């Protein structure tokens with residue numbers, strides 16, 4: 001286990017893509033402290049802000065308020081990061097493997113354009129969770145993101161594969177321009193969920209406000225959803241028994257796009 | 270003063286093929302002797318004139334729209350600011366400063382912007398001025414211009430000639446560019462033309478008439494560069510036929526067919542799509558009045574951008590990608606669609622093969638130039654990869670094995686064993702473009718030439734060699750060394766002023782005031798402001 005303890009709170013955001021198991025493996029704590037970070041527009045070393053203990057194992061624990069530390073675990077392919085506190089923007093962005101756990105909140109763009117791996121956030125997440133950066137044709141493509149709290153706008157935008165679970169509410173444009181994949185929201189969906197979606201599933205447990213370009217199809221018990229819920233339960237997610245038993249209303253959309261997507265709304269107890 | 274000694278010099282315009290000799294520079298020019306000053310020992314290195322980008326889209330409204338619509342492209346290839354140089358970003362559509370630095374880092378010292386709408390001339394010049402180090406110029410879109418069509422329709426060749434001369438001066442442009450003649454005008458009414466004899470909509474003028482008349486104008490005005498033609502039906506299966514017909518239409522008049530790859534296809538649809546390069550190459554081999562550039566495809570992301578609005582709309586329909594189409598009143602249009610050339614796509618594989626076939630099948634290297642139609646076929650920074658494909662047939666065969674089988678079955682590439690020499694590479698990247706552009710002080714290392722020089726280490730891997738010159742010299746001063754920019758200074762802008770009868774101004778003023786949103790007086794660019802470092806290239810009337 002490599003432990004990083006924040007000792008100097010950065011006055012402006014710290015760009016710390018160096019904090020990944022890939023960069024730590026095989027390094028001594030002194031070498032890890034020497035890894036480069038950007039503090040605003042100044043180059044700095046990781047050791048200027050963090051006390052590092054333990055040698056470079058693929059298992060990293062970080063302590064302190066990291067709300068201003070960006071890019072933790074960005075691009076990681078293996079290992080594990082546990083953040084005991086809040087994490088800044090771009091957490092796990094473009095990661096392709098491994099696991100990140102955050103005990104507090106995460107900033108915007110957590111898991112943006114990720115290609116695999118898992119992110120668990122106990123608090124809330126910001127905007128663009130698992131989404132596509134501006135202009136990109138694809139957001140998240142494989143992997144799992146679980147947020148216990150709520151998330152901001154554009155959750156899973158242009159998502160291509162994978163699963164996003166939000167325990168609380170999501171902001172506007174959840175699953176906008178989705179290409180495929182699944183987004184489960186246990187709280188309220190914001191405005192314009194699924195706008196422009198081609199395929200994929202958005203599953204909600206509250207009555208959704210639908211765009212006029214979504215059309216009611218049928219009410220049924222989707223088999224894939226039972227499998228998915230069981231899987232999530234086995235991963236430790238709290239899943240109510242009645243979510244298995246009751247039926248879901250299926251709305252197809254977005255008819256302005258390909259129209260093969262769906263919003264599945266739980267019928268209620 | 271500067272003296273480069275012991276280098277292996279490739280200077281095709283002066284017939285120097287790899288001889289070891291000194292190259293000297295003083296006051297920005299090549300001189301026969303430089304007794305003192307800095308000495309570069311180029312032992313084991315190759316010395317060539319600075320590279321000349323013959324056809325690229327690097328400045329103006331279209332390029333900038335490409336930047337704006339592709340923020341994802343600008344997360345790539347970020348270069349940080351240094352005490353000397355500006356920062357920049359962009360893989361397929363780099364920002365202006367990055368464009369200049371990347372070109373200079375490859376040993377290129379001149380770039381021609383391939384398509385500027387007259388109305389956008391100020392924007393073109395502003396961006397050209399922001400491209401550091403390089404000398405430049407721009408080709409003026411004329412193939413669908415209201416007045417060009419009008420004077421052709423009226424059969425008034427004298428006025429057509431005066432108008433073209435006036436327009437070149439009004440815009441500070443360098444050459445006549447023709448894009449999908451008559452087709453873009455027709456696109457303003459939602460249609461396109463399909464043959465050389467389909468008339469445009471504004472005036473009943475055909476592509477054939479437009480190309481032939483402008484080719485005559487070019488000759489009579491004595492413009493240094495020929496007409497520069499993007500043929501009809503670009504990108505469409507079977508378009509090699511209309512390309513051949515376009516070349517035939519001008520007879521013996523000089524013509525440059527640009528990014529010939531995109532206009533070199535056989536077949537009747539995507540199902541039987543195949544290379545039309547052998548037919549085009551055969552014609553070019555027989556006709557010395559024709560030059561072409563490759564428009565080579567590079568696998569990976571590109572940003573297609575042309576003044577061919579109908580083609581760009583069609584590409585959007587084929588690809589489903591985001592797109593922009595825009596109308597330039599009275600003059601032209603433009604479209605932009607991001608695209609990705611994939612090795613595993615049969616059509617893309619054939620397109621990739623067509624560019625290489627053209628370079629290998631056209632026997633005279635003085636009449637085929639290395640381009641990717643940046644950023645349409647690929648970004649210019651892929652030139653070292655393409656040079657390696659031309660120099661090394663084993664490497665080419667290896668790459669061919671890795672792309673879709675279509676490239677083997679539907680082109681002749683696998684049967685082509687020709688290898689370019691360094692001398693020939695110097696022709697297709699420097700000497701040939703300089704000659705075709707009529708830039709007498711460029712592309713060679715004879716006394717009096719601009720002292721633009723690229724010095725490469727002779728590496729085993731030609732890609733490495735051409736990707737990172739040891740020294741790049743612009744106007745006698747070292748601007749890049751081992752891939753690092755060491756001097757940042759502005760380049761110059763070439764333009765032509767062929768002269769015209771002032772009567773043309775009154776002939777166009779009425780229609781101008783009626784239809785243009787810009788007043789006649791405000792239309793011409795102010796040279797002192799927009800072309801601060803300008804060089805007039807003389808026109809030689811026959």
Ligand SMILES: [Zn+2]
Nearest residue numbers: 324383528642
């Ligand atoms: Zn072009």
